[in-house]
Amino acid sequence: MSMSMPMPTLLLLLLLLHGHGGAGAGDICIVGSGISGSSTAFFLTNYTTALSGAQLRVFERRAKVGGRLATVTVAGDHFEAGGSIIHPQNLHVRRFADLLGLAAKADGDDDWLGIWDGRRFVFQTLRPLPPGTSWLRRKLHALVNSLRLFKRYGLSLLKMDRFVQEMLQRFMLYYNGFESRPVFDTVEEMLKWSGLYGLTRRTLEAELLDAGLNSQTISELVTVITRINYGQSASISGLAGAVSLAGSESGLWAVKGGNWQLAAGLLKAANATLHLQEGIDSIEYAGDNYILKSNKGHEYSCVATVVATPLDEVNITFSPPISIPARKTQHTHATFVRGILNPKFFGLSSVSDIPELIGTMEVPEIPFSSISILKKYSEQDMTYKVFSRVKLNDSLLDQIFSRRKETIRINWPAYPHYEAPEVFAPIILDDKQLYYVNTFESAASAMETGAVAAENVARLLIARLRLPLPSRPAAPDHHDQRADL
Numbered sequence: 157m158s159m160s161m162p163m164p165t166l167l168l169l170l171l172l173l174h175g176h177g178g179a180g181a182g183d184i185c186i187v188g189s190g191i192s193g194s195s196t197a198f199f200l201t202n203y204t205t206a207l208s209g210a211q212l213r214v215f216e217r218r219a220k221v222g223g224r225l226a227t228v229t230v231a232g233d234h235f236e237a238g239g240s241i242i243h244p245q246n247l248h249v250r251r252f253a254d255l256l257g258l259a260a261k262a263d264g265d266d267d268w269l270g271i272w273d274g275r276r277f278v279f280q281t282l283r284p285l286p287p288g289t290s291w292l293r294r295k296l297h298a299l300v301n302s303l304r305l306f307k308r309y310g311l312s313l314l315k316m317d318r319f320v321q322e323m324l325q326r327f328m329l330y331y332n333g334f335e336s337r338p339v340f341d342t343v344e345e346m347l348k349w350s351g352l353y354g355l356t357r358r359t360l361e362a363e364l365l366d367a368g369l370n371s372q373t374i375s376e377l378v379t380v381i382t383r384i385n386y387g388q389s390a391s392i393s394g395l396a397g398a399v400s401l402a403g404s405e406s407g408l409w410a411v412k413g414g415n416w417q418l419a420a421g422l423l424k425a426a427n428a429t430l431h432l433q434e435g436i437d438s439i440e441y442a443g444d445n446y447i448l449k450s451n452k453g454h455e456y457s458c459v460a461t462v463v464a465t466p467l468d469e470v471n472i473t474f475s476p477p478i479s480i481p482a483r484k485t486q487h488t489h490a491t492f493v494r495g496i497l498n499p500k501f502f503g504l505s506s507v508s509d510i511p512e513l514i515g516t517m518e519v520p521e522i523p524f525s526s527i528s529i530l531k532k533y534s535e536q537d538m539t540y541k542v543f544s545r546v547k548l549n550d551s552l553l554d555q556i557f558s559r560r561k562e563t564i565r566i567n568w569p570a571y572p573h574y575e576a577p578e579v580f581a582p583i584i585l586d587d588k589q590l591y592y593v594n595t596f597e598s599a600a601s602a603m604e605t606g607a608v609a610a611e612n613v614a615r616l617l618i619a620r621l622r623l624p625l626p627s628r629p630a631a632p633d634h635h636d637q638r639a640d641l
């Protein structure tokens with residue numbers, strides 16, 4: 157006798173097994189394929205034996221993964237358009253690159269920096285030496301540069317360095333093993349544990365004045381750095397400011413071929429199911445699971461959902477509604493120009509007198525935050541990256557540049573507009589299984605902070621879903637680079 161099931165029962169069973177739109181009931185869904193979403197996927201599959209990559213769905217509304225990690229092509233050459241530099245002590249990203257076999261590209265330490273006040277360069281480091289210069293001359297050159305900086309900014313330089321090192325030392329606690337590092341329910345708890353919370357309560361300027369820096373160093377050097385890294389003044393909150401200052405240290409690097417490969421590699425390593433060009437329009441709690449509706453008209457049923465994108469300028473409808481504090485977004489307009497700068501704009505007679513990295517002071521009349529040379533084709537033909545807070549129109553660009561062959565503009569919803577004291581959205585958005593990685597961006601926005609926040613969310617989700625841990629937990633042991641993907 158054959159056991160045949162009546163068709164309607166079979167259909168019902170299939171529907172129950174596969175949820176509303178094809179996803180299994182045990183799926184974990186991640187919205188966003190930037191470094192936060194991709195590292196959440198990576199840590200989830202590394203930290204529990206209960207999840208296979210196939211159960212991880214990552215939704216990305218754009219055609220490419222990486223989010224704010226993206227390259228731009230100018231005259232056939234690729235350049236970082238968003239997140240560019242990685243600090244040598246960013247251990248998660250370092251480990252990702254090593255595990256994924258991605259090569260590092262050093263970011264030159266000897267930029268010829270000029271600080272522009274709208275009328276003149278108030279300070280300049282020395283021009284870089286030509287390639288092939290002897291070791292001795294290079295050492296002397298570095299020494300003279302240090303003396304120049306010391307002459308202008310004095311002991312403030314050492315105090316600034318101490319301030320950054322103290323922040324980094326505390327940040328390193330986030331790499332401790334599981335046994336000495338709790339899982340955090342809130343960003344406040346996470347920051348208080350490492351001793352970094354206080355820095356989010358006051359402005360960078362107030363912190364640096366307390367640390368003994370003089371006001372000239374803050375209005376020139378510090379402001380140049382915060383304007384380059386966050387498009388904002390030294391009145392940003394202290395932790396974001398300290399992270400920004402760390403981005404001016406030596407030993408910085410980037411992934412050869414583009415930092416976006418980190419996100420692509422992590423998603424591949426996690427074996428996650430990637431839904432490209434599929435934006436999530438709504439997330440609805442439906443009893444035991446979440447129903448995610450996409451702009452392709454599909455529905456997915458997920459036991460837990462991780463939001464890995466800032467919600468400030470993203471239109472996702474939550475049901476029931478969630479409550480998060482308002483956060484302003486700082487837009488950075490990245491303008492890529494192949495051409496040549498106009499020396500007259502800077503009151504100079506020759507292009508060769510214009511520093512290779514132009515940083516700016518907080519003067520409202522200055523229309524850009526920074527200009528840097530990305531590639532020199534010849535003395536009269538270069539590719540530049542200009543950062544500004546507002547769009548630079550053609551007539552303004554024609555004053556700044558004497559010739560433009562190609563211009564590409566990107567308007568980034570770049571990072572939070574930092575205002576101390578910072579308030580943080582919850583990590584658990586609904587007391588259930590809805591998580592928000594990018595609440596941590598209110599502390600500081602960077603690739604590494606995204607990875608650190610994602611790692612905590614992965615641990616939190618595993619703990620709250622009571623998923624089993626592997627017998628030898630793959631805690632982030634940064635001395636052991638042999639961890640298996």
Ligand SMILES: Cc1cc2nc3c(=O)[nH]c(=O)nc-3n(C[C@H](O)[C@H](O)[C@H](O)COP(=O)(O)OP(=O)(O)OC[C@H]3O[C@@H](n4cnc5c(N)ncnc54)[C@H](O)[C@@H]3O)c2cc1C
Binds near residue numbers: 193223471
């Ligand atoms: C100009 C610029 C320069 C920077 N420089 C540096 C630097 O030098 N070093 C550094 O460490 N950091 C830098 N940063 C910051 C760094 O790039 C970011 O902090 C980091 O990349 C953020 O990653 P994320 O994954 O959290 O967010 P994102 O990269 O923004 O990823 C979110 C993803 O979610 C997708 N998404 C949004 N809504 C939906 C939806 N409804 N459905 C599906 N998908 C959705 C988005 O398309 C995006 O791909 C810079 C940023 C900018 C803009």
